[in-house]
Amino acid sequence: MTDRTTPAATPPADPNWWRQATVYQVYPRSFADTDGDGLGDIAGVTSRIPYLKALGVDAVWLSPFYPSELADGGYDVADYRDVDPKLGTLEHFDALVAAAHQAGLKIIVDIVPNHTSDQHVWFQQALAAEPGSAARARYIFRDGLGADGATPPSTWQSNFGGSAWTRLTRPDGTPEQWYLHLFAPEQPDLDWDNPEVRADFHTTLRFWSDRGVDGFRVDVAHGLAKDLTEPLRDANPKDFGLPIDGSDPLYDRDEVHTIFEGWRDVFNEYDPPRTAVAEAWVARERVSLYARPTELGQAFNFELTRAEFDATEFRTIIESNLELAAQSGASSTWVLSNHDVIRHPTRYGLPATTDGDDFVSSQGTSPALDEVTGLRRARAASLLMLALPGSAYIYQGEELGLFEVADIPDDQLQDPVWTRTLHERKGRDGCRVPIPWDTTSPAFGFGTHEPHLPQPAWFADFAVSVEQDAPDSTLSLYRAALALRHDVQSGEDLHWVSEVGSPVVHFSRHDGWHSVTNFGTSPAALPSGTVLLASGPLETSVDGSAMLPGETTVWIRAD
Ligand code: GLC
Numbered sequence: 001m002t003d004r005t006t007p008a009a010t011p012p013a014d015p016n017w018w019r020q021a022t023v024y025q026v027y028p029r030s031f032a033d034t035d036g037d038g039l040g041d042i043a044g045v046t047s048r049i050p051y052l053k054a055l056g057v058d059a060v061w062l063s064p065f066y067p068s069e070l071a072d073g074g075y076d077v078a079d080y081r082d083v084d085p086k087l088g089t090l091e092h093f094d095a096l097v098a099a100a101h102q103a104g105l106k107i108i109v110d111i112v113p114n115h116t117s118d119q120h121v122w123f124q125q126a127l128a129a130e131p132g133s134a135a136r137a138r139y140i141f142r143d144g145l146g147a148d149g150a151t152p153p154s155t156w157q158s159n160f161g162g163s164a165w166t167r168l169t170r171p172d173g174t175p176e177q178w179y180l181h182l183f184a185p186e187q188p189d190l191d192w193d194n195p196e197v198r199a200d201f202h203t204t205l206r207f208w209s210d211r212g213v214d215g216f217r218v219d220v221a222h223g224l225a226k227d228l229t230e231p232l233r234d235a236n237p238k239d240f241g242l243p244i245d246g247s248d249p250l251y252d253r254d255e256v257h258t259i260f261e262g263w264r265d266v267f268n269e270y271d272p273p274r275t276a277v278a279e280a281w282v283a284r285e286r287v288s289l290y291a292r293p294t295e296l297g298q299a300f301n302f303e304l305t306r307a308e309f310d311a312t313e314f315r316t317i318i319e320s321n322l323e324l325a326a327q328s329g330a331s332s333t334w335v336l337s338n339h340d341v342i343r344h345p346t347r348y349g350l351p352a353t354t355d356g357d358d359f360v361s362s363q364g365t366s367p368a369l370d371e372v373t374g375l376r377r378a379r380a381a382s383l384l385m386l387a388l389p390g391s392a393y394i395y396q397g398e399e400l401g402l403f404e405v406a407d408i409p410d411d412q413l414q415d416p417v418w419t420r421t422l423h424e425r426k427g428r429d430g431c432r433v434p435i436p437w438d439t440t441s442p443a444f445g446f447g448t449h450e451p452h453l454p455q456p457a458w459f460a461d462f463a464v465s466v467e468q469d470a471p472d473s474t475l476s477l478y479r480a481a482l483a484l485r486h487d488v489q490s491g492e493d494l495h496w497v498s499e500v501g502s503p504v505v506h507f508s509r510h511d512g513w514h515s516v517t518n519f520g521t522s523p524a525a526l527p528s529g530t531v532l533l534a535s536g537p538l539e540t541s542v543d544g545s546a547m548l549p550g551e552t553t554v555w556i557r558a559d
Helices: 042-048 049-055 090-102 122-126 195-210 256-267 286-290 313-330 342-350 356-361 371-387 416-418 459-463 474-488
Strands: 022-026 059-062 106-110 165-169 173-179 216-217 273-277 334-337 391-395 505-506 511-518 530-534 547-548 553-555
Touching: 042 049, 042 090, 049 090, 049 474, 090 106, 106 195, 122 553, 195 256, 256 286, 286 313, 313 505, 342 356, 342 371, 371 391, 371 474, 371 511, 391 459, 474 530
Parallel strands: 022 059, 022 391, 059 106, 106 216, 216 273, 334 391
Antiparallel strands: 165 173, 505 511, 511 553, 530 553
């Protein structure tokens, strides 16, 4: 093992810092714009480190900030070892790491290994090279089917709609091979059977680790290994979910795990070892495979992003994920919102059966959004999440209680989902609108120029400057919760107090800590003890005793 220490890290470094961390996801292009081009930048993130410190998070995860033509919000990376000039320079990045470490915050960067941008030098070389060349062997090029090769090599579909294959044309107009892209055509998939691809990502992991990065978020971790045996067989239809025996040709194949074992060896070259969290949209019982200590160490549990506001659903998800994490040796993760899903106050304010895509496609008009219910439930769910053992991943603006911006004009949409589905689905721009910092500056303090996605007028009500001094604001709730959470996260215990099937989800942690959520709509009895924090006002019953209203969470310390 090479001894690589990080000059910028704050000693003494705890190798287990990630197990119970609160990680704040920054979508850099929409966080803070210091150079007035309408796009957030690295210096903008640095300028907000004091805000993040005061919020009480432990780590900051940066969505991609690498050079990119933004065909997919930066998840189309043209160079894995540089900063997009629109966002700054490597010096800006180093300054951010230094400022974060100075404030005691860790930095996690997003790594996108399934595909590069079509602007990446490798893909440009592949385009200029002949079929069968070493340059093409880094990607997945195939001849088309049929006498003229005009039929795609397989039926595989892009996650953004349409075929996952695009055909190349020579400069003289002659059609030639097809290449695979599980996402946009500007995101060609790499061939992870190619040793050069594997080695290059090790170089990238070391590049950022050497710059003081503490961990990595691994994009589409379940997609790297593919069964490319000819003839290419059909993939499992997405509607039916992935088979749990690892037999899909495209996702969650057993071979993927050897790739991450290799990554673990790189992480362990460092002191403390670098951490990682897998984005793997796979069956619950297979998520924890990615989280084994011999692999990435942690994996996102996205189940709460899909759950209704329902006691039984929450309890089942909590119980099973804690159990799986314990089996794998990881700690569990919890996510209510991120840059790919509809913000949770909006989800909870729509009737249970609503398809969020339909709501966004109706410009946020149908069905009607019940904002009061949505925010009340969101605050209750957030407080519950923050009481759980494991890592909580929160998404920028979540701490302000922001709703999805569902009425972005069609001509300003950026998500490739919009064009790839032929304008059927609007995509994810509604949760990526730049953050409102204040109410008096242009762009609500995001920057001096018109932001790259339009901010609605109602953002004024959610600005940091408005919420920071309001004791009942969602920002105040998150700040108080994160301050208290540091005590409760000194252990990974959880004991159920409520019965399965009850509308109340009540568990205790060590030292008399209790978290009680009333998922119902009528008030429930409030357990005795000192109320530490509540997601909404408590009620008093006729006999004068305090009650826990519906759709509310309370933290209590037993007397
Ligand atoms: C992941 C990212 C998403 C991106 C996709 C392709 O799912 O979270 O934003 O579009 O990968 O890179």
